[in-house]
Amino acid sequence: MKIFSKEQIYEGDRLTIKKQNISSADLMERAGMSLFNWLDLRLKGAPVPILVFCGIGNNGGDGLVLARHLVTHGYNVKTFVVDFSDTRSQDFLHNYERLKETTKDWPVSIHDESDFPEITNKDIIIDAIFGVGLNRPVADWVINLFKYFKRAEALTISVDIPSGLFTDRSPKQEGAVVKSNFILSFQTPKLAFFLPGTSKYIEQWEALDIGIDQEYMQNTETVAHILGKLDVLPMYKQRDKFSHKGTFGHGLIIGGSYGKIGAVQLASRAVLAAGAGLVTAYVPTCGYVPLQSAFPEAMVITDADDKHISAINFEITPTVIGLGVGIGTDKKTGDALEAFLKTNTTPLVLDADGLNIISKNKNLLVHLPADTILTPHPKELERLIGVWEDDFDKLEKTKAFAEKYKILVLIKGANSIAVYQNKLYINSTGNPGLATGGTGDVLTGVITGLLAQGYSALEATCFGMYLHGKSADLAVETKGYQSLIASDVITYLADAYLDLFAQPAPVAEQPTQA
Numbered sequence: 001m002k003i004f005s006k007e008q009i010y011e012g013d014r015l016t017i018k019k020q021n022i023s024s025a026d027l028m029e030r031a032g033m034s035l036f037n038w039l040d041l042r043l044k045g046a047p048v049p050i051l052v053f054c055g056i057g058n059n060g061g062d063g064l065v066l067a068r069h070l071v072t073h074g075y076n077v078k079t080f081v082v083d084f085s086d087t088r089s090q091d092f093l094h095n096y097e098r099l100k101e102t103t104k105d106w107p108v109s110i111h112d113e114s115d116f117p118e119i120t121n122k123d124i125i126i127d128a129i130f131g132v133g134l135n136r137p138v139a140d141w142v143i144n145l146f147k148y149f150k151r152a153e154a155l156t157i158s159v160d161i162p163s164g165l166f167t168d169r170s171p172k173q174e175g176a177v178v179k180s181n182f183i184l185s186f187q188t189p190k191l192a193f194f195l196p197g198t199s200k201y202i203e204q205w206e207a208l209d210i211g212i213d214q215e216y217m218q219n220t221e222t223v224a225h226i227l228g229k230l231d232v233l234p235m236y237k238q239r240d241k242f243s244h245k246g247t248f249g250h251g252l253i254i255g256g257s258y259g260k261i262g263a264v265q266l267a268s269r270a271v272l273a274a275g276a277g278l279v280t281a282y283v284p285t286c287g288y289v290p291l292q293s294a295f296p297e298a299m300v301i302t303d304a305d306d307k308h309i310s311a312i313n314f315e316i317t318p319t320v321i322g323l324g325v326g327i328g329t330d331k332k333t334g335d336a337l338e339a340f341l342k343t344n345t346t347p348l349v350l351d352a353d354g355l356n357i358i359s360k361n362k363n364l365l366v367h368l369p370a371d372t373i374l375t376p377h378p379k380e381l382e383r384l385i386g387v388w389e390d391d392f393d394k395l396e397k398t399k400a401f402a403e404k405y406k407i408l409v410l411i412k413g414a415n416s417i418a419v420y421q422n423k424l425y426i427n428s429t430g431n432p433g434l435a436t437g438g439t440g441d442v443l444t445g446v447i448t449g450l451l452a453q454g455y456s457a458l459e460a461t462c463f464g465m466y467l468h469g470k471s472a473d474l475a476v477e478t479k480g481y482q483s484l485i486a487s488d489v490i491t492y493l494a495d496a497y498l499d500l501f502a503q504p505a506p507v508a509e510q511p512t513q514a
């Protein structure tokens, strides 16, 4: 699914109004109506108090439309206008009048703390204060209102985006954003929902279709994409009946050091579980016995050194190399990696200490083959690109870094993000059960295994991180968050593949009332 920038959202609104020959008030009516339908379907007329807090722009206008429909359908509604500015938008004013006509009463204005109404945890708060139009820091008294909402512990539903959240930068002050339980976002989610610094303000979101021009939605190129099943499914490569193990490539995992041979074992197993035909592990001598006994499907090549990789020489011709898991940063290994990178032309996935070695010797970056995949977690990324101001700045710096060296950078996190050719691909699968040792090694193996089968760097990364997260999502159903371990992610890869083609369960017939 595409994630539109703020400018693209405004352009989509403008174009829709023009092409569909409607007014902006009509579009706002649709937006407000879609909010109402969503709520009405769930509340079914329940008399729960609904407090609608509106700003003075179009986000507030959406809130006013919602409030009007709630009132006309008999809900228990109170509407407030958060008066943070004198400049009202036209569509706000139009709907302000319409609400007045309906209720015969003006909404209550809030100018400062003394106007904050009583809110209990039985109420529902509708947050329609700021939308994507937020362009400067929020006034202190309005931030206090956000905090007041949080203290009330009422169910909080944000319209389009939690108020206080910018579309292109992180808020400077902690708590300067409404803590939403649910966001009803128009047409597409916003990038801030998925970034580590701002996703803490988001629990759940849903995109509401407000009929933005389909052609515009389809043809507009966006910088960011969120990857769901429908996005990765077209990447899947069907198997030919006459294929054999040579068809699916040969992955070579180079890594391991004394005490960290397990990382190679996990990555190598994941190479095969992702579907590669063959896997070889290249490890220090101490890795030979454990690998050969615990993982009979792998071939093993050993370094002359017992504990660390000291030279990278092999006579096989792998399709792809995954390098770095458990490799350590021993001086010998650093030298071996340098010599190897200066001559290697095989497609490469670089992870863990492989990245840390390169961070200390950045001259090596120019030797990476085009489309090399780097899979850093945030600390490893910082060692590569330096510090950043906020998530948005981090993504800009990563884009520039990836472009400079013509590589792909996969930033690992709760929502892993692949950065490639100035675009962002955000994974939607995965859960906190993955916060356990070895899951990164498995991811390296999965991506290596997909590259071996002929997936492009971008496909292998997107499909790989999706499958890896999906596998964990399926595994937690029986393992729980605490007990899930990296090996489970390999085991459940099979289910993640099968899930791609699973038919949705038929909806059970509703019993009819006599």
Ligand SMILES: NC(=O)C1=CN([C@@H]2O[C@H](COP(=O)(O)OP(=O)(O)OC[C@H]3O[C@@H](n4cnc5c(N)ncnc54)[C@H](OP(=O)(O)O)[C@@H]3O)[C@@H](O)[C@H]2O)[C@@H](O)CC1
Pocket (backbone or CB within 6 Å): 010, 013, 014, 024, 027, 028, 031, 055, 056, 057, 058, 059, 060, 062, 084, 085, 087, 089, 129, 130, 131, 132, 133, 134, 135, 136, 137, 138, 139, 159, 160, 161, 186
């Ligand atoms: N376009 C359409 O047709 C549709 C739009 N839709 C809805 O519109 C929303 C965007 O609406 P919006 O552009 O009016 O901005 P909104 O977020 O309501 O902010 C209001 C204004 O506040 C101002 N301001 C900014 N920061 C400030 C601050 N810190 N403190 C004080 N003031 C500040 C700034 O104005 P300024 O003062 O800069 O002139 C800004 O314009 C969008 O999220 C969606 O909900 C839907 O109905 C679908 C159809």
Ligand SMILES: [K+]
Pocket (backbone or CB within 6 Å): 059, 127, 128, 129, 130, 131, 158, 159, 160, 161, 162, 163
């Ligand atoms: K909002």
